[in-house]
Amino acid sequence: MLRIRNLSKSFGGVRAVDNVSFDVPLGAIVALIGPNGAGKTSTFNLISGLLPPDSGSVTLFDKPLTGKSPDEICRAGVARTFQISQLFETLSIRENIQTAALFGRSTRDDVQAAARRSDELVEAFDLGSHANALPKDLTFAQRRNVEIARALVMDPQILLLDEVLAGLTASEIEEAIAIVERVKSPTVGILLVEHQMRAVMRLADSVVVMMNGGVLMQGSPEEVRKHPKVLSAYLGEEIDASGSHIATRSEEALSLNSTADGGGRSVSAAAEPVLSIRNLSAGYGPLTALHGIDIDVGDNELVALIGSNGMGKSTTLKAISGLLVPLAGKVHFEGRDVTHLPAHSIVRLGLGQVPEGRQLFQYMSVEDNLMLGAAFVAQAWGARRERLDEIFALFPRLAERRSQRAGSLSGGEQQMVAIGRALMARPRLLMLDEPTIGLAPIVVAETFEAISRIKAAGVSVLLVEQNVGWALRVADRVYVMESGKIVLAEKAENLWANREFLQSFGLG
Numbered sequence: 092m093l094r095i096r097n098l099s100k101s102f103g104g105v106r107a108v109d110n111v112s113f114d115v116p117l118g119a120i121v122a123l124i125g126p127n128g129a130g131k132t133s134t135f136n137l138i139s140g141l142l143p144p145d146s147g148s149v150t151l152f153d154k155p156l157t158g159k160s161p162d163e164i165c166r167a168g169v170a171r172t173f174q175i176s177q178l179f180e181t182l183s184i185r186e187n188i189q190t191a192a193l194f195g196r197s198t199r200d201d202v203q204a205a206a207r208r209s210d211e212l213v214e215a216f217d218l219g220s221h222a223n224a225l226p227k228d229l230t231f232a233q234r235r236n237v238e239i240a241r242a243l244v245m246d247p248q249i250l251l252l253d254e255v256l257a258g259l260t261a262s263e264i265e266e267a268i269a270i271v272e273r274v275k276s277p278t279v280g281i282l283l284v285e286h287q288m289r290a291v292m293r294l295a296d297s298v299v300v301m302m303n304g305g306v307l308m309q310g311s312p313e314e315v316r317k318h319p320k321v322l323s324a325y326l327g328e329e330i331d332a333s334g335s336h337i338a339t340r341s342e343e344a345l346s347l348n349s350t351a352d353g354g355g356r357s358v359s360a361a362a363e364p365v366l367s368i369r370n371l372s373a374g375y376g377p378l379t380a381l382h383g384i385d386i387d388v389g390d391n392e393l394v395a396l397i398g399s400n401g402m403g404k405s406t407t408l409k410a411i412s413g414l415l416v417p418l419a420g421k422v423h424f425e426g427r428d429v430t431h432l433p434a435h436s437i438v439r440l441g442l443g444q445v446p447e448g449r450q451l452f453q454y455m456s457v458e459d460n461l462m463l464g465a466a467f468v469a470q471a472w473g474a475r476r477e478r479l480d481e482i483f484a485l486f487p488r489l490a491e492r493r494s495q496r497a498g499s500l501s502g503g504e505q506q507m508v509a510i511g512r513a514l515m516a517r518p519r520l521l522m523l524d525e526p527t528i529g530l531a532p533i534v535v536a537e538t539f540e541a542i543s544r545i546k547a548a549g550v551s552v553l554l555v556e557q558n559v560g561w562a563l564r565v566a567d568r569v570y571v572m573e574s575g576k577i578v579l580a581e582k583a584e585n586l587w588a589n590r591e592f593l594q595s596f597g598l599g
């Protein structure tokens with residue numbers, strides 16, 4: 092078993108990991124949960140040798156891992172994934188996996204065995220058509236599959252998975268749960284960092300809750316989800332044994348909010364849309380990802396764009412904001428043709444975006460990253476101090492970390508900066524690409540409440556979201572995408588009665 096004893100690590104004044112002890116037995120799945128910045132990924136970094144601990148020890152079958160290098164720890168049988176993917180950007184997907192295989196337990200230094208085993212994993216993760224591609228050409232979800240394949244190819248005895256389910260739809264989570272269940276065996280122990288409670292409740296034999304660097308409690312999933320401190324500081328609301336949320340405070344707040352604005356006004360996309368896209372096609376090299384789609388976002392309307400991973404949602408946002416040049420079709424923003432304007436001009440017109448995958452300036456501080464959001468938009472710059480205060484009120488964690496380098500923030504903290512940066516520009520239309528990826532459940536609820544408030548203040552919103560339950564609660568209208576086409580456009584309230592729709596998104 093993997094034994095962690097009294098591990099501690101500080102960064103300057105921050106005790107990121109504070110006297111942490113727990114075990115990961117073979118044959119068991121241990122979930123590690125807790126608020127953003129609690130110290131979960133830092134604990135992974137200490138176990139995998141990426142960082143030396145200030146004190147404490149990690150042993151595998153009573154042999155010390157502390158003090159060994161990351162590659163020695165891999166060879167000893169501990170493999171991990173990275174929350175913010177750390178692929179070798181100049182190697183192909185197949186080479187990424189093969190390289191890892193050479194540091195594994197059973198295939199080490201045997202190039203042919205490594206190649207064979209890598210090919211099996213390329214197939215198992217459906218990466219065949221991308222095997223010779225570079226990581227930069229993959230979607231967020233595909234990159235993560237490479238991360239998992241790269242860990243599994245090492246044939247580990249202890250597998251550390253850092254938020255591998257973030258950004259998946261409910262049905263994709265079910266598939267991923269099945270993969271983890273298949274990996275679980277009497278000879279493999281799994282340590283799973285996860286904010287997806289559905290998976291934690293289903294998979295975990297035992298749950299360790301971290302808070303402020305320390306272990307708050309350890310218990311069964313059942314014990315943990317009822318613990319008052321876990322509810323108040325992390326879950327924010329009660330969940331049932333399947334990991335679904337039971338009626339919530341924030342839902343009440345949201346439904347108040349939607350009746351407050353009269354309900355009717357918002358679904359008038361027909362009048363004069365703020366954003367209108369017609370027959371839009373876009374792609375990457377030889378691949379066409381979008382096939383002539385039409386979308387309208389009305390004045391003060393919140394529109395959600397949903398669908399499985401790889402269906403073209405992010406491509407749609409990029410083609411609207413000028414990050415990707417469309418192949419055909421038109422984008423009109425407030426009546427003006429912006430189809431071939433460069434991205435920075437489109438931002439200046441009032442179209443803000445939270446991009447997929449955070450895209451922060453890693454070596455700049457939190458505050459400077461946020462300020463940059465306002466720097467190119469004249470009317471936003473004047474109000475930057477007030478706006479910054481609003482963002483710190485929404486994400487108090489960022490106020491504490493305002494001088495920290497963005498690249499050293501936790502995954503969830505980085506996501507907060509990405510949302511905050513788009514809000515700094517005070518856009519007319521805000522496009523959000525999976526804004527709540529990696530956020531703790533309570534922060535997810537707070538973020539959706541904030542998005543509803545932003546809409547109530549007169550901003551139009553186009554939201555790409557995998558959490559369809561939340562999307563339906565906050566949206567006026569919903570578009571469903573499948574293979575680069577819009578297959579359904581409907582008022583959100585009508586979708587609650589559409590059984591087939593609900594079932595296909597795991598809400599049945």
Ligand SMILES: Nc1ncnc2c1ncn2[C@@H]1O[C@H](COP(=O)(O)OP(=O)(O)OP(=O)(O)O)[C@@H](O)[C@H]1O
Pocket residue numbers: 102103105107125126127128129130131132133134174492495499500501502503504529531
């Ligand atoms: N190199 C560093 N310098 C300064 N602070 C750091 C550094 N690395 C991590 N931290 C801080 O340590 C705390 C713990 O971060 P960690 O990444 O372990 O959190 P986490 O529990 O994985 O959170 P999340 O759920 O958001 O991924 C965070 O507040 C983070 O800002």
Ligand SMILES: [Mg+2]
Pocket residue numbers: 131132133174501502503
């Ligand atoms: Mg983390």
